[in-house]
Amino acid sequence: MQQTYNYTRGFRILFLCLLAPFALMVPFIIFFLVTMPVDGTYYVLATALLPCMALVLFGWDDLFSVVTADNYGIRYKSPLFDRELLWQDIKGFRWGKNELILAPGVSGKRRIKVSAFRKGYATLANSLTTRYQNLNVLEAEMAMNAIKTLNGDINRRMKMARYSMWTLNTLAIGVPISTMVAGGAGSWLMVLLMLVPIVTFMLMEYHKGLIVLTGNKEEIRPGAIIAIIVPQIWLFLYTSPLHIVDHTKMWLPVIMAAMALTAWLAYSSRHQQLAMKSAKWLALLFCAVHFCVGSYGSLVYFNAVLDKNKPEIYEATIINKRISRGKSTSYLLKLQPWGPEKDEKEISVGEATYNALEENDKLEMSLYKGAFDIPWYKPPRLANSRFLF
Known part of the structure; x- marks a missing residue:
């Protein structure tokens, strides 16, 4: 029936x-x-x-x-x-x-x-x-059997793996918070954040299956997903105040870096046994998307931080201004075409800058060559901005 x-x-x-x-x-x-x-x-x-x-x-x-x-x-x-x-x-x-x-x-x-x-x-x-x-229970049993085959003191190695991932997860969450508190003085912490996923890959290889990429509620081994994903998201958000004039030179290195990181992660997670292999490939695909985001942010970061060239100064006329209110408040200025920008464009500025300017005022824009010959500029912002840029 x-x-x-x-x-x-x-x-x-x-x-x-x-x-x-x-x-x-x-x-x-x-x-x-x-x-x-x-x-x-x-x-x-x-x-x-x-x-x-x-x-x-x-x-x-x-x-x-x-x-x-x-x-x-x-x-x-x-x-x-x-x-x-x-x-x-x-x-x-x-x-x-x-x-x-x-x-x-x-x-x-x-x-x-x-x-x-x-x-x-x-x-x-x-x-x-x-x-x-229940395949979740089956995977937990497979994990226990795999752990029993490892040499040495299993309890000590499991404790070490958990402590290592606790430290990396804390860094993955703590560093973004620290950069917001420290402002521009904490920009060097972004390099530390970039190292968190790389160290995670090394630990996954070192512990040979005691650190997993993805798990379920029955999983007893520590997971690595937070230490991998959170840095990628914050790298993109941290560099979001920068405006790239031409993205043409960025796509190839970003895609190559994302592919390299995905391949490294796939190799490091090969020790994890899953009842359904598709779950692992979905997790790798999820990470690959975030690697693209993080690689973009990393390239923008180093292109700006390593740029020692003097900027070209342009003046842009403000056409109008508005405030966008949602989950966060954005202060937006619409500018006439200037320098490399051939069309009208809306940019976000700090509240103090927004309040100090009116329509038809002139705004000073600094155009930088970029350490990797990727031109970029930044709109004026508050002196105590929580971001580097």
């Missing part, structure tokens, strides 16, 4: 309300990309467009999907996807966040997720979890 599992009506209404803002963002982003000049903001919007479109497309697709189960297997059908697993093809299950994930044990099959917000979920989940093995 076939059973059907659909989302409840209340969940569909709630999900559509949450999805609507992202759906509205897509045409607005496309409009701005078509009408605005190519600059740093353009690339940020272009980067945000694809995730927004993917979220709307796949969210809408899943919302109107149907899960059915009968005597032969389970099937997930949506406007875009049609997946089926026979009962004998299922290797086991995982608990996700408000969902049950069924993993295939044969090649060519895709996993099926059953959301807790579907009607009849509790009955189906209870039936499947008593029939199949």
